[in-house]
Amino acid sequence: MAARAIGVRLNHIARESSDVKRLAAFYQEVLGFERIESPNYRDFEVIWLRLSPDVTLHLIERHHLESKLPEGIHVSPPASVVTDPRxxxxxxxxxxxxxxxxxxxxxxxxxxxxxxxxxxxxxxTRQVFFFDPDGNGLEVGSWEN
Structure with missing residues (x-):
């Protein structure tokens, strides 16, 4: 029997954006994330944000997959974007x-x-649903702990 991973925890959540600075500002202003040091990547822009020591958000500049894929590989277009939080x-x-x-x-x-x-x-328990500027779904609940 294969061994299970031990000490597993969430490391970060990644979000892709055509404008990582705009998305970073949203998460900083609306949810209180703070910007932290980010590695420097040559081919794309990234911004790392942190909310408490345990929640880290990795914002990555969106690129056109087709230009990076090996010849003959194609990606289906994304599903239609939902814009109504209901x-x-x-x-x-x-x-x-x-x-x-x-x-x-x-x-x-x-x-x-x-x-x-x-x-x-x-x-x-009360919940509010909404979207960030790139259409990623967010929920915030009335849970204190």
């Missing part, structure tokens, strides 16, 4: 918890970010 696909989001849920949701609305809120059946 129909955010369940499997297409990253979720954060906050202790100031109401104030946070109000700040999203003040920034003009389209949101969708719902309350779980337990009546205690």
């Amino acid at each position: 129909v955010l696909p369940r499997s297409h989001h990253v979720c954060f918890g906050v202790s100031n849920y109401d104030d946070f949701v109000q700040s999203l609305k003040e920034r003009g970010i389209q949101t969708f809120e719902k309350t779980q059946l337990d009546g205690n």
Whole structure:
């Protein structure tokens, strides 16, 4: 029987963007990420962000795959982008918890970010769904821990 990995933990989340500076500013201003030292890559721009010691975001400049693929290899175009947070696909989001849920949701609305809120059946857990500037789904819940 093969051995299971030991001490597994999430290292980082990667997001691709045509404008990594714009995306970094969004995550810094809306969710409080801080910019940290990033490796220098010759072929593309990257920005690393951190939220607490355990959550790291790796923003990578988007490139056209076709120009980098070996001859004869083709990639299907991406699926259509969902822009309404009411129909955010369940499997297409990253979720954060906050202790100031109401104030946070109000700040999203003040920034003009389209949101969708719902309350779980337990009546205690509230969630807001929205998108970052590149269409990546985000959820923020009223969980304090």
